[in-house]
Amino acid sequence: MEYEEAKQKIVEGLQKKQKVKSKFYFNDLAKILDEKPRVAKKLINQMITDGVLEYWSSGSTSMYGLKGAGKQAGAEHEEASDKE
Amino acid sequence: MKHETPLLDQLETGPWPSFVSDLKQEAEKRAKNEEGTEFQIPVDVVDDLIGVLELSYKHGCTHWKHGGIVGVFGYGGGVIGRYCDQPEMFPGVAHFHTLRVNQPAGHFYTTKYLRELCDLWDFRGSGVTNMHGSTGDIIFIGTTTKQLEEIFYEMTHKLDQDLGGSGSNLRTPSDCIGQARCEFACYDTQDLCYELTQEYQDELHRPAFPYKFKFKFDGCPNCCVASIARADLSFIGTWRDDIKIDQEVVQAYMGGEIAPNGGAHKDRDWGPFDIQKEVIDRCPTKCMWMDGKELKIDNKECTRCMHCINVMPRALRIGNDRGVTILAGAKAPILDGAQMGSLLVPFMKVEPPYDEIKEKVIEPIWDWWMEEGKNRERLGELMKRQGFQKLLEVTGFDPDPRMIQEPRSNPYVFWKEEEVPGGWSRDINEFRKQHQR
Numbered sequence: 434m435e436y437e438e439a440k441q442k443i444v445e446g447l448q449k450k451q452k453v454k455s456k457f458y459f460n461d462l463a464k465i466l467d468e469k470p471r472v473a474k475k476l477i478n479q480m481i482t483d484g485v486l487e488y489w490s491s492g493s494t495s496m497y498g499l500k501g502a503g504k505q506a507g508a509e510h511e512e513a514s515d516k517e
Numbered sequence: 518m519k520h521e522t523p524l525l526d527q528l529e530t531g532p533w534p535s536f537v538s539d540l541k542q543e544a545e546k547r548a549k550n551e552e553g554t555e556f557q558i559p560v561d562v563v564d565d566l567i568g569v570l571e572l573s574y575k576h577g578c579t580h581w582k583h584g585g586i587v588g589v590f591g592y593g594g595g596v597i598g599r600y601c602d603q604p605e606m607f608p609g610v611a612h613f614h615t616l617r618v619n620q621p622a623g624h625f626y627t628t629k630y631l632r633e634l635c636d637l638w639d640f641r642g643s644g645v646t647n648m649h650g651s652t653g654d655i656i657f658i659g660t661t662t663k664q665l666e667e668i669f670y671e672m673t674h675k676l677d678q679d680l681g682g683s684g685s686n687l688r689t690p691s692d693c694i695g696q697a698r699c700e701f702a703c704y705d706t707q708d709l710c711y712e713l714t715q716e717y718q719d720e721l722h723r724p725a726f727p728y729k730f731k732f733k734f735d736g737c738p739n740c741c742v743a744s745i746a747r748a749d750l751s752f753i754g755t756w757r758d759d760i761k762i763d764q765e766v767v768q769a770y771m772g773g774e775i776a777p778n779g780g781a782h783k784d785r786d787w788g789p790f791d792i793q794k795e796v797i798d799r800c801p802t803k804c805m806w807m808d809g810k811e812l813k814i815d816n817k818e819c820t821r822c823m824h825c826i827n828v829m830p831r832a833l834r835i836g837n838d839r840g841v842t843i844l845a846g847a848k849a850p851i852l853d854g855a856q857m858g859s860l861l862v863p864f865m866k867v868e869p870p871y872d873e874i875k876e877k878v879i880e881p882i883w884d885w886w887m888e889e890g891k892n893r894e895r896l897g898e899l900m901k902r903q904g905f906q907k908l909l910e911v912t913g914f915d916p917d918p919r920m921i922q923e924p925r926s927n928p929y930v931f932w933k934e935e936e937v938p939g940g941w942s943r944d945i946n947e948f949r950k951q952h953q954r
Contacts, residue, residue, distance in 0.1 A: 458892040459685065459725045470887035474725040481723075482591070488684075488724065491584035492597040492615070494893055495684030495724035498586075 455503020520568035565609030595680030617681035618655035622707040653691035687720035692734035702736030703754025703839040704867035727890035756836030766832035846897030
């Protein structure tokens with residue numbers, strides 16, 4: 434899959450769900466791209482580098498979101514608590 | 518102290534060294550600042566840390582929020598965002614992020630290196646560290662967002678030091694001291710740990726796994742880094758020939774000339790060394806006996822418990838044909854309870870560049886887990902959900918009796934039709950002629 438096409442799919446896919454949630458697991462993104470994890474990883478990494486996506490980490494779990502989307506430092510306690 | 522801490526003070530009264538005393542000492546050191554450090558985060562950060570902890574004890578709940586987007590450029594792990602939910606009361610810890618530092622293999626470092634790390638952390642962080650806790654890595658506890666890139670630059674450019682793994686990444690690989698100092702080490706744990714750390718940099722720093730994944734390397738079955746209990750893939754050194762016996766030295770132990778266990782129990786009089794009671798009868802598979810003055814071992818029954826070698830290290834030594842046993846799926850309890858590793862590879866030689874380990878074990882397992890693993894599912898849980906046989910299928914290893922704890926207790930090996938000569942397809946109508954429904 435071409436990068437630009439992947440970017441469009443991810444941005445549209447995540448924006449569609451924006452009202453429900455702003456952080457997504459890697460597998461959710463791979464599913465949107467309909468690609469195997471290793472192929473999806475390359476595309477998603479590029480989106481991180483380009484500032485389309487950003488990482489979110491609880492310490493034990495990592496998630497992805499559209500840059501600047503959703504609640505940030507002010508209200509990050511909604512995620513289920515877990516052990517590092 | 519800045520805050521009254523009656524509840525924390527009580528913790529210091531117990532018999533053990535207290536982290537409260539350590540924190541108070543650090544708070545005092547920062548307040549005095551005798552070394553003239555130009556602190557880049559609030560001087561009273563440790564005071565406020567003590568304060569917020571006291572408040573948590575009082576309220577019976579935490580005052581830390583959960584996670585964040587902070588990190589350093591290009592890395593998805595190694596930095597964990599921490600924010601306090603009482604920033605007005607405790608401004609020093611309003612932003613209090615954690616950094617993970619990739620510890621040197623085998624925890625080998627010089628005091629100079631350690632001092633440089635601490636100086637950097639005093640300058641740009643709270644000064645509070647967690648050295649080699651259950652994760653094994655070095656944890657820097659508490660700094661502000663602005664300091665993260667500065668610390669990362671200093672570490673990577675001046676100290677030749679990388680961040681460790683956190684989040685849904687390969688976690689910082691961890692190993693025992695290995696052949697550097699230990700005669701029991703069956704392979705070079707430090708080399709394998711270092712090589713895999715370098716090889717899998719992408720997995721360490723860019724999270725794309727369903728959850729955390731840990732490698733741990735133990736040079737022998739004494740398991741000093743407890744890989745069997747904690748690592749998704751544990752590499753435990755072993756040998757497949759015979760334990761080497763020096764009969765003369767066995768006699769020296771029996772005659773009391775050499776202290777058993779390297780003298781570890783000599784502070785108390787346990788009476789004369791009794792090889793029957795302390796070694797032979799303790800063997801879990803009863804594979805040892807005395808034949809006159811000779812100690813005999815039925816090596817094929819040995820399960821590598823290491824007890825006899827630990828008690829008489831000068832008389833008994835690990836075999837010469839050495840390699841590694843690989844177990845999969847250990848984890849601590851969060852979902853599904855704690856699990857020990859299950860044996861996947863009974864024996865494999867450990868030879869650089871370790872292609873067999875990478876290509877036959879690690880990468881097929883990752884491919885399977887990345888594709889099939891549910892969000893926040895560890896390898897051990899996937900193995901339980903889809904079955905050990907599936908793990909054998911994806912890695913291509915043959916089922917082996919050593920993978921089964923005892924006969925008939927975990928019948929996970931099933932034959933498939935294509936594996937049986939002639940198959941087993943049948944004509945149901947023919948079958949029904951002889952068998953009623």
